[in-house]
Amino acid sequence: MSGNEFAGKVAIVTGGTSGIGAAVVEALCERGAAVVFCGLRDGSGEDLESILKARHLEARFSHADVRSDDEMAGLVAGCLRNYGRLDLAVNNAGISHPAAKLADIPPEIFRDVMRTNAEGVFLAMRHEIPAMIKGGGGAIVNVASILARRGAPWMAAYGASKHAVLGLTLSAARDYAAAGLRVNAVLPGPVATPMLEQALFDIAGDESKYAGGFPPCGPGTPDDVAAAILFLLGAAAGYINGAALVVDGATSAA
Ligand SMILES: NC(=O)c1ccc[n+]([C@@H]2O[C@H](COP(=O)([O-])OP(=O)(O)OC[C@H]3O[C@@H](n4cnc5c(N)ncnc54)[C@H](O)[C@@H]3O)[C@@H](O)[C@H]2O)c1
Structure with missing residues (x-):
């Protein structure tokens, strides 16, 4: 991956x-892209925008x-409006839910997880694709999970939502494909982020309730997943379309 691979994108x-x-926003900006990003965390979007702007990188936060x-x-x-085009998209926003067996998951939690992760x-x-096609094509990476391809004990709503993300991707x-657009997914295993911290807190150390399991090397980092996403967005992945790239330190290799 060249240092300036996404210049002009x-x-x-x-x-x-x-x-x-956040790791993807930073990595894309560092490689020359202008990045518009959204999220619901109060304050942290504005903070990340300021940090990147102070480094003369092009990033804009939008509370969408x-x-x-x-x-x-x-x-x-x-x-x-701001940049005149859209070339790349990473659909990564997602939420988890407290560990519970299927019949104990309240319907409103099921619906919110599906609305955020799948409908989101x-x-x-729905809006990115026409904009990209207008500009001649582009590349999308959707963030699913290793639970997109297996049962998710204690996490049925989350698992169902990630099956849907993979289905939408394919x-x-x-x-x-004929319009010059590539759409791929990454399937991360456990990654050290606030989402994983919350999940571990919720199950109070009982790892049998952590649906995906852990690899011998421990959780990955946000940068590990960002590197896979940037690969799929970049020119080296030009013939990779409809793929699901597992990024899990061998968690699901067993
Ligand atoms: N951390 C893991 O172990 C892990 C493993 C597999 C897949 N994933 C997936 O990776 C993605 C990112 O997760 P993370 O671990 O970085 O979590 P995180 O909680 O650190 O970040 C989630 C992001 O999504 C945003 N978000 C949540 N609901 C939103 C909404 N309705 N609209 C807009 N933004 C919204 C949050 O504001 C935040 O920016 C998720 O889709 C998650 O399911 C995470």
């Missing part, structure tokens, strides 16, 4: 205020909620 990152998304079709339309419209990716792509890849 314009990117959207959802959930860019924390964890994996991926559960809202209007706000996703506004995010993409703002990007086109649909709504983001369908979009087929729908738009």
Whole structure:
């Protein structure tokens, strides 16, 4: 990956205020992209924007909620207004839920997880794709999970939402391959972020309730996942479309 590989490119990152998304925002900016990112964490989006601007990198925070079709339309419209194009998107915003067996998951939690993780990716792509095609094509990476391909004990809502993210990714890849668009997914295992901290706190050290399991080398870092995402966005991945790249330190290799 060249130091300036994404110079002249314009990117959207959802959930860019924390964890994996924040690492992607920083890595894309450092490699020359202009990045518009959203998230719900009060203050941290503005802080990240200021830190990157102080380094003369081009980043803009927008407080957009991926559960809202209007706000996703506004995010993409703002990007086109400010930069005139959209080349890259990383649909990463997501939430988890307290560990519980399926019948004990309240319907409102199931719905919010599905709305954020699954419908959020649909709504983001619904607006990103026409903007990218207008500019001649582009690349999208959706952040799923290793739970997109297996059962998720104690995490049925989260697991279902990530199966949906993978399904949307594969369908979009087929729908738009001829239009110059590539749509791939990353499937991370455990990654040291606020989401993982909260999950470990919720299960009070009982790792049998952590659906995906842990690899011998311990959790990955946000930068580990960002590196895989940037690879899939970049020119070296030009013929990779509709792929699901596992980034889990061998958690799911067993
Ligand atoms: N951390 C892990 O172990 C792990 C493993 C596999 C997959 N993932 C996935 O990676 C992605 C990022 O997770 P993370 O671990 O960095 O979590 P995180 O909690 O650190 O960050 C989540 C981000 O999503 C944003 N967000 C949440 N709801 C939103 C909404 N409705 N609209 C806009 N933004 C919203 C938050 O503001 C934040 O910026 C998620 O999709 C998650 O499911 C994480």
